[in-house]
Amino acid sequence: MSESQDDPNWIPRINTNGVYTYYPSYAETLVAYNKPTIMPVLFLEENYEDENNVGELGTPKVLRRQEYWSMGGGALAGHMYGSFWTDRLPMAGNHT
Numbered sequence: 563m564s565e566s567q568d569d570p571n572w573i574p575r576i577n578t579n580g581v582y583t584y585y586p587s588y589a590e591t592l593v594a595y596n597k598p599t600i601m602p603v604l605f606l607e608e609n610y611e612d613e614n615n616v617g618e619l620g621t622p623k624v625l626r627r628q629e630y631w632s633m634g635g636g637a638l639a640g641h642m643y644g645s646f647w648t649d650r651l652p653m654a655g656n657h658t
Contacts, residue, residue, distance in 0.1 A: 565594040565603075573599050578639055580606040584615040587628045588635035595636025602639035605632035610644035620646070 563583040566576050579601050583590040587608050594603045608628045609620040618624055629641050 563590045565590060565597075567594065567597050567599060567601075577601055579603045581632070581637065582607045584608055586631060587637075588631035591632045591635030591637045603637045604639040605629075605637035605641040607642060607644065608632075610646050612646040613644075 563585060565582070566572050566578070566580045579594045579597065581587075581590050581594050581603060587605060591603060591605055605628075609615045609618060609624055611620045611625060613620045625643070629643075632641050
């Protein structure tokens with residue numbers, strides 16, 4: 563669990579607070595939303611589609627829950643999405 567404002571050195575250099583967690587997305591999003599230095603919150607990463615992180619497979623139900631929870635927790639700048647199948651690129655010359 564982390565967000566961009568965890569390191570105070572970043573605060574003057576950023577204009578969006580990014581959130582990263584594999585646990586319930588509303589929890590860390592709400593922490594980021596309530597920081598004293600106000601800036602938009604963008605939910606960056608959680609379980610990907612068909613990925614298994616912290617014992618929970620990225621099923622459509624889990625992915626919808628993560629998105630709703632992050633938006634409800636204050637990620638009003640948006641929500642990023644990832645997929646097991648699109649985050650792996652084959653190495654050059656590897657055609658398997």
